Amino acid sequence: VPQELLQPDCPDPGAQLTFPVAGSDLTGVVEILGTAQVNAFSYYRFEVVFPGAETPNFIAQYDNAVENGALGSWDVSDPGRYPAGGPYRFQLVVVDIYGNTTTCTIPVNIAAPVEE
DSSP, X not given: OOGGGGSOBOOOTTEEEEESOTTOEEOSEEEEEEEEOOTTEEEEEEEEEOTTXXXXXXXXXXXXXXXXXXXXXXXXXXXXXXXXXXXXXXXXXXXXXXXOEEEEEEEEEEOOOOOO
């Protein structure tokens, strides 16, 4: 796996993820924490790039800016949808009213569900 896929890429303070952290093993419903706050804010969305893929898949969209708080959640509990492994690249994309995007990308792994 190329090293750049294992590093967080969050150059702008207006789009930051504080949880989960890069390299985390995720299960169930993951609470996403961080900041989505830019000038002329319009909305933000979550996306995920599957291992070995280039194109992000849309997860959810939110209409209110957040500063250092709860951004939303991501349900990774379905192994049919999110097979165990990684690195998945989770993306926070903040969009302004002009359509400009500010992105924070972190690599995460999906842990295998625990058998009951």
